[in-house]
Amino acid sequence: MLSGTHKGGIFIPNPYPVKSIRLYQAALPDKVVLPLNERMTEKAIPCVSVGDRVLTGQLIADNEDINSVPIHATISGHVISIDEQPIPHKSGLNTQCITIESDGKDEWVEGNITNKDFLQSDPNSLIELIHRAGIVGMGGAGFPTHLKLGLAQNCNTLIVNGTECEPGIMCDDALMQNYPREIIRGVEIMLHICGAERAIIAVENDKPEAFNSLLLYNYNDKISIEYVPTKFTSGSEKMLIKGLLNIEIPSGGFAIDEGVICQNIATVKSIFDAVIEGKALVSRIVTVTGDGVSMPSNYEVRLGSSFEHIVSKSKPNNGNHSIRMGGMMMGIDVETTDLPIGKISNCIFVNNKVQKEAPKECIRCGTCNQVCPVELLPQQLYWYSKSENTDKAVEYNLLDCIECACCSYVCPSHIPLVNYYSFAKALHFKKIEEQRKTDIARERFEYREYRLERNKIERAEMMEAKKKAIKEKMAKEKSQKDKISAAIERVNKNKKNNIDA
Amino acid sequence: MLDSVFIFSSLALLLGLILGYAAIKFKVSGNPLVEQIDAILPQTQCAQCDYPGCRPYAEAIASGEAQINQCPPGGQDGVDALADLLNIETMELNSEHGETKPKRVAVVDEEVCIGCTLCIQACPVDAFVGSTKVMTSVIADECTGCDLCLPVCPVDCIDMVEVKPTMRNFVPNISEVVNA
Amino acid sequence: MHSNTLNTNQIMRQVIYSLVLGVGASFYFFGWGVLMQIVLGVVTALAAESAFLRLRNMPISPAISDGSAVLTAILLAVSIPSIAPWWVIVVGVSFAIIFGKQIYGGLGNNPFNPAMLGYAFLLISYPLQMTTWASDFLSFGVSIDTVFNLSSVDTLTGATKLDEVKTQISLGSKLIDIDLNSASQTLINIGFLVGGLYLLIRRIIFWQIPVAFISGVFLTATFLYLIDDKVYLSPHLHLMLGATMLGAFFIATDPVSSSTTPNGRLIYGFLIGLLVVIIRVFGGYPDGVAFAVLLMNIAVPLIDSYTKPRAFGK
Numbered sequence: 001m002l003s004g005t006h007k008g009g010i011f012i013p014n015p016y017p018v019k020s021i022r023l024y025q026a027a028l029p030d031k032v033v034l035p036l037n038e039r040m041t042e043k044a045i046p047c048v049s050v051g052d053r054v055l056t057g058q059l060i061a062d063n064e065d066i067n068s069v070p071i072h073a074t075i076s077g078h079v080i081s082i083d084e085q086p087i088p089h090k091s092g093l094n095t096q097c098i099t100i101e102s103d104g105k106d107e108w109v110e111g112n113i114t115n116k117d118f119l120q121s122d123p124n125s126l127i128e129l130i131h132r133a134g135i136v137g138m139g140g141a142g143f144p145t146h147l148k149l150g151l152a153q154n155c156n157t158l159i160v161n162g163t164e165c166e167p168g169i170m171c172d173d174a175l176m177q178n179y180p181r182e183i184i185r186g187v188e189i190m191l192h193i194c195g196a197e198r199a200i201i202a203v204e205n206d207k208p209e210a211f212n213s214l215l216l217y218n219y220n221d222k223i224s225i226e227y228v229p230t231k232f233t234s235g236s237e238k239m240l241i242k243g244l245l246n247i248e249i250p251s252g253g254f255a256i257d258e259g260v261i262c263q264n265i266a267t268v269k270s271i272f273d274a275v276i277e278g279k280a281l282v283s284r285i286v287t288v289t290g291d292g293v294s295m296p297s298n299y300e301v302r303l304g305s306s307f308e309h310i311v312s313k314s315k316p317n318n319g320n321h322s323i324r325m326g327g328m329m330m331g332i333d334v335e336t337t338d339l340p341i342g343k344i345s346n347c348i349f350v351n352n353k354v355q356k357e358a359p360k361e362c363i364r365c366g367t368c369n370q371v372c373p374v375e376l377l378p379q380q381l382y383w384y385s386k387s388e389n390t391d392k393a394v395e396y397n398l399l400d401c402i403e404c405a406c407c408s409y410v411c412p413s414h415i416p417l418v419n420y421y422s423f424a425k426a427l428h429f430k431k432i433e434e435q436r437k438t439d440i441a442r443e444r445f446e447y448r449e450y451r452l453e454r455n456k457i458e459r460a461e462m463m464e465a466k467k468k469a470i471k472e473k474m475a476k477e478k479s480q481k482d483k484i485s486a487a488i489e490r491v492n493k494n495k496k497n498n499i500d501a
Numbered sequence: 502m503l504d505s506v507f508i509f510s511s512l513a514l515l516l517g518l519i520l521g522y523a524a525i526k527f528k529v530s531g532n533p534l535v536e537q538i539d540a541i542l543p544q545t546q547c548a549q550c551d552y553p554g555c556r557p558y559a560e561a562i563a564s565g566e567a568q569i570n571q572c573p574p575g576g577q578d579g580v581d582a583l584a585d586l587l588n589i590e591t592m593e594l595n596s597e598h599g600e601t602k603p604k605r606v607a608v609v610d611e612e613v614c615i616g617c618t619l620c621i622q623a624c625p626v627d628a629f630v631g632s633t634k635v636m637t638s639v640i641a642d643e644c645t646g647c648d649l650c651l652p653v654c655p656v657d658c659i660d661m662v663e664v665k666p667t668m669r670n671f672v673p674n675i676s677e678v679v680n681a
Numbered sequence: 682m683h684s685n686t687l688n689t690n691q692i693m694r695q696v697i698y699s700l701v702l703g704v705g706a707s708f709y710f711f712g713w714g715v716l717m718q719i720v721l722g723v724v725t726a727l728a729a730e731s732a733f734l735r736l737r738n739m740p741i742s743p744a745i746s747d748g749s750a751v752l753t754a755i756l757l758a759v760s761i762p763s764i765a766p767w768w769v770i771v772v773g774v775s776f777a778i779i780f781g782k783q784i785y786g787g788l789g790n791n792p793f794n795p796a797m798l799g800y801a802f803l804l805i806s807y808p809l810q811m812t813t814w815a816s817d818f819l820s821f822g823v824s825i826d827t828v829f830n831l832s833s834v835d836t837l838t839g840a841t842k843l844d845e846v847k848t849q850i851s852l853g854s855k856l857i858d859i860d861l862n863s864a865s866q867t868l869i870n871i872g873f874l875v876g877g878l879y880l881l882i883r884r885i886i887f888w889q890i891p892v893a894f895i896s897g898v899f900l901t902a903t904f905l906y907l908i909d910d911k912v913y914l915s916p917h918l919h920l921m922l923g924a925t926m927l928g929a930f931f932i933a934t935d936p937v938s939s940s941t942t943p944n945g946r947l948i949y950g951f952l953i954g955l956l957v958v959i960i961r962v963f964g965g966y967p968d969g970v971a972f973a974v975l976l977m978n979i980a981v982p983l984i985d986s987y988t989k990p991r992a993f994g995k
Contacts (some may be wrong), residue, residue: 006993015682091671167682238994251994328682359679360689360747361789365936366887369943374993379941380985388675397992409682413689413789419678426672433670441544441645444626445554 006242008373009233010406012167014206015328016289021209022297023174023285026313031101032074032304033340035087036061039142042068046098052079055109057280060098069134069144073100074282074302076107088325088339090332090422097340100304112278123193126275133274134281134343139235139264140326142344145271148261151254155194155261159244160187160201162210162265163228163235166327169347171285172265174298176203176210179269180217186272187223194261199223200244201265206230232329233373233404237262251400266346286341288314292321292350307337307348320353329405360413368407368417374400378407382417385424390431393424401425535563541582545574546625547647549599554625568592573599574646605661606644607651609637613658620650620659692885693748696931699879700755703872703927707759710865712819714763717828718770722754725774733783749788753777756796756931760924760971761803762814764827764838769810773799793978794938797971804966812967813838842866843923844967846914855911861918870926877930886934889946894929895920897954905962919958928957928970938978945981945988953977 037043044061054060054073061071080101084094113129115121131146139161160183164172176183187199203211205227214225228234228243238249240262247258255262266284273279282303289296293314301310307323324331325345337348368378376397384393398421405418538559545555550571552558561567562583569583570592577594584591594601607628609620614636621629621637628644631637650659666672687695707715730750734741744750754774761769777799785791804811816839819827840848842863849859880886902916919925924932933939933953940949953973960969 010684012682012684089668091666091668091673093666093668093671095668242993248994251992253994357683357688358743360743361787363689363692363749363789363936364939364941365692366941366943366946369941369990375990376992377942377989386675396989397995400992400994405682409684410686412687412692414683416679423673423675423678426670430670430672437642437645438542438544440643441546441626442539442555444628444643445544445546446556448625448627449554 005229005231005234006239006373008371008375008406009231009239009404010371010409011230012232012329012409014167016168016291016296018170018289018296021170021174021177023178024297024299024313026299026301026305026310028075028102028104028106029302029305029309031077031080031099032302033085033087033097033099033306034060034071034074034304035085035095035097035340035342036071037068037095038087038136038342038344040067041136041142041144043096044068044071046082048079048098050079050082053077053103054079054100055107057112057282058109059280060100067144067147069136069146070132070280071098072134072280072282074304075100075102076105077101077103086339087342088332088334088345092335108279112280114278115275118189118275119192121192123195126189126193130271130274133270133279135267135270135274136281136343137264138266138270138284138343138346140330140344140346142342145263145267148256148263149190149193151256152194152196152261154259155196155256156198156259157245157261158187158190158194158196158199159240159260159262160190160199160265160268161235161237161240161262162201162203162207162214163240164207165204165230165232165235166329166331166347167232168289168328168349169287170289170296171287171298171346173207173210174287175266175269175285176207177213180213182269182272182276183214183265184217184220184223185276186268186270188220189271189275190261190263190268191222196261197222201225202228202235202240202244204228204230204234233402233406236373236402236404238402239373251397281343284341284343284345286310286345287347288350289347290321290324290350292316292319292352301341303343304340307334307339307341310341311337311348311350314350316350317352321350322353324349324351329409330403357414359415362411362413362415365412367410367412371406371410373404373406374402376401378417378421381424382415382420385420388424388427390424390428393421394428398424398428535559537586538562538583541575541579541586542572543574543579543645544626545645545647547574547645547649548625549573549647551598562587568595570595571598573601576601602646604664605646606641606664607639607646608641608660608662609639610658610660611636611638613656615656617655619653619655623649623653625649687885690747693752695883695885696880697748697752697755699876700759700873700931702876703869704755704759706865706869706872707763710818710869711763711815712817713821713824714815714819714828715759717767717824718758718761718763718765719755721767721770721828722758722774723751725771726750726754726778729775729778730783733779734787737783739787744787747788750778750782753782753795753799756927757799759927760796760800761811764813764815764819764824765810766830767828769803769807772806773803776802789937791937792981794932794935794974796935797932797974800971801975804971812840812844814841814844815839841923841967843961847961847967850912856914857911861914863922866923867921870921873926873930877926880930880934886930886936887943887946889943890934890939890950891929893947893950894933894954895925897951897956898925898929898958899954901955901958905958913962919961923961923968924970925957928953928974932970933974933977938974938981940981940984940988942985942988942990944990945984948984948988949977949981952980 042063042065044063046061048054048060055076056073058073059070060073077100079098081099085097086094118126127146127149135145137143137145162172162176191199199222201214203225211225218225233239234243237255241247241249241255241260249255249258270281283300284303285298285300287298288310293316295315297314299310323334323337325334325348326332327347328349362382364379366379372378380396381393381398401421403418403422407417411417539556542555542559550558552561558567562569570580572579580594581591616634616636618631618633621631625647626643626645628640629637630640648661727745727750730745731741734744757773757777758770777795781793781795781798782791846859877891881888898919899916902919905913906915933950940946956973956976957969960966960972
């Protein structure tokens with residue numbers, strides 16, 4: 001019997017427990033802001049212009065690049081701008097977005113293909129359908145789902161990630177309790193696409209209602225629903241695979257190398273929507289919670305709605321709030337609720353602002369070493385990252401860090417360790433890029449020097465050859481002139497001789 | 502006393518022989534120091550250091566002709582790295598040679614370009630694409646921001662545009678890391 | 682988000698509190714001198730740290746309030762004789778704080794254990810004062826007189842038990858001729874042992890170093906004892922005499938200067954224990970904890986680099 005869990009990680013009690021998981025349908029927003037790319041996709045190119053009328057589910061941006069997903073309008077209305085807008089990202093930078101103002105009608109676009117009879121469909125056509133629907137991993141990574149499924153040739157196990165291990169988030173819990181039928185069907189679609197023999201839906205053992213809800217609707221022998229111990233980072237893909245199957249995905253490798261595909265449960269539900277209902281990805285469930293709201297709930301909301309649209313429904317109290325998107329461990333702090341909900345926005349924390357404790361010196365206690373789920377040495381990574389020694393940090397496996405922040409959580413000196421690793425990784429990639437550029441510059445400079453030198457030599461040789469040719473010509477002309485002069489002289493001499501005679 | 506003289510002399514002789522042998526047996530051809538210095542220099546090929554390129558400057562440093570603080574694109578970090586390599590005291594970047602500017606690339610204003618090709622000839626890394634009477638363009642990925650094309654353009658149609666960080670390659674400042 | 686376990690300041694305070702039992706036992710046997718050394722040490726430590734921080738232009742309050750200077754002072758104060766003149770502890774603590782901690786950049790940056798650095802400095806510089814121990818309980822008045830050199834008092838002084846054993850053995854005696862009982866040393870060690878166990882239970886120190894240290898002492902002592910039990914002390918005595926328990930739970934476990942990986946800590950602790958016995962038996966000093974710790978501090982980076990755990994997926 002497998003333990004279902006991995007080394008490291010940490011049990012974090014839910015800071016904002018609720019008595020029951022509520023799911024509300026959010027009202028249609030007045031406008032939506034849709035970024036042309038989110039975390040891991042290439043930018044899509046708009047195929048509408050400002051002023052165009054668009055319908056819900058209509059394609060508004062696309063890109064031939066395989067690493068891109070199409071963007072769809074999430075409400076019907078008019079495109080009011082295509083420009084840079086702020087989106088929730090740790091860099092705080094803006095990105096190109098399409099803003100649509102709602103006309104309140106929510107008219108859906110027609111003519112989308114549905115494949116209710118998906119078992120008869122070729123898996124590749126289903127993958128293409130998923131691509132066209134704009135589906136990305138909705139657990140937070142945002143990796144294009146069609147790319148993941150496109151590599152699924154040798155898949156034998158499908159894992160559906162319903163663990164939701166970040167404390168406080170309940171959107172997947174709400175999804176499992178409210179849409180179990182769709183989820184099971186979605187898993188079946190995925191089984192058909194991947195050709196896997198079995199699927200395991202993993203649920204943390206603090207979610208018995210969700211577990212039972214799925215169990216009730218599961219009639220498929222190939223699908224099993226299993227508990228994993230409630231522990232933070234149990235939902236990280238590699239950790240989950242280790243816990244459920246006791247397979248350790250090698251560093252730098254992918255799950256599919258071991259025949260496993262892992263997909264978030266919300267993504268699976270979106271796949272159901274795309275294949276069975278023919279709907280593009282236009283909405284998702286978002287949790288709003290924190291000690292700054294008195295009614296923590298989940299909302300099924302259109303993508304592109306602003307945070308404020310649903311935060312205001314959760315009865316926020318009056319006071320200064322700190323807003324965080326994502327989890328309390330791995331999320332990002334944002335300044336305002338005037339940001340659009342994206343495909344990967346799973347939770348919004350609204351907390352009363354508290355004075356953060358000032359970090360102290362690292363005392364090398366090693367507590368961070370004990371909780372790292374990837375079994376790294378966060379302490380060493382801290383010292384190297386702090387001194388910007390990225391080479392040494394990479395040697396200590398910096399690039400395997402999943403930035404789960406377990407180390408920051410336990411550090412007695414309250415050092416924000418994970419920020420250092422994030423910084424060091426960015427610095428490392430920047431250094432590599434700069435190195436690549438300088439190598440190119442050096443190569444081109446040296447080639448140019450060589451080319452100029454070669455041109456010089458060629459020119460000199462050409463001049464030499466020309467000179468030689470002229471000399472020869474001149475010499476030839478001279479010899480001819482000489483012959484002519486000699487002949488004339490002979491003639492003159494003969495004439496003279498003839499006169500004398 | 503005589504035996505200590507004898508011991509030390511023979512020791513000196515023995516060690517000298519070993520060193521001499523090593524000098525011959527393990528001789529390194531070429532000048533690896535120049536390569537190592539060149540590897541640190543940013544390859545902007547801008548000649549702000551008063552040498553016609555990064556490699557000539559590297560050779561000058563290796564021969565002791567030039568100081569290590571003459572390269573503005575390398576910045577103070579570059580000077581420190583050179584000091585580290587050569588095991589000498591680091592010094593402040595010599596501002597007479599210019600100041601360190603953020604990464605810029607050249608952009609040709611296509612309406613104005615007359616196709617004179619002077620910029621193509623000036624660019625030390627051949628980052629221009631064009632021909633006579635044909636509009637010239639910059640390969641942004643290969644432009645080192647050396648500014649050498651600016652003075653030669655007769656119609657002044659080249660601008661140096663700062664490269665802004667994107668969400669993908671954004672690197673926060675270390676001081677922000679602590680306070681996040 | 683952060684767990685609500687102890688933060689650094691609280692950890693330091695807990696360590697200070699857990700010293701109480703051992704210090705109390707010391708006081709019980711040797712009198713007020715012990716407490717005077719502690720008070721002098723703490724005051725000096727705070728003063729030295731403040732002065733140096735001002736020199737470094739760093740804020741004083743956060744560094745002082747973390748309790749690490751106080752802890753260093755107390756550890757050094759209980760390691761030296763209770764009747765040492767006042768300037769001994771003052772010089773020692775100043776050296777420990779300034780040269781053992783502050784010049785490296787303060788807490789977290791020092792390669793050596795500051796208290797042990799101070800102790801080694803004192804032992805080498807003032808061997809007489811550092812080896813003249815009280816042999817009985819000294820009253821408040823007598824302690825003041827002795828420590829502050831107010832009047833030459835004929836106090837009862839003597840060497841420690843380990844000192845005595847070493848001298849006698851070198852003169853040719855056998856162990857059976859020497860009275861090996863030392864209630865004071867044993868009880869003081871037990872006091873520190875209990876304090877150390879408290880720290881272990883509260884997870885303020887990790888088990889690897891104390892267990893490895895004690896094993897190192899025990900196994901080395903056993904090995905020697907089995908060779909010749911007339912000359913080498915039994916392992917039980919090695920554990921109960923000298924600063925063994927203080928070293929095991931409070932000195933070797935200093936997180937900043939000790940090894941950071943779990944396996945590294947085992948090696949580190951064990952080798953300290955081994956060195957302690959070796960120095961005691963074959964070295965020039967009666968107790969080897971300080972030098973053993975300092976020697977192993979030097980080896981820490983090497984130990985750490987060889988005991989890196991295997992990362993997930995590698």
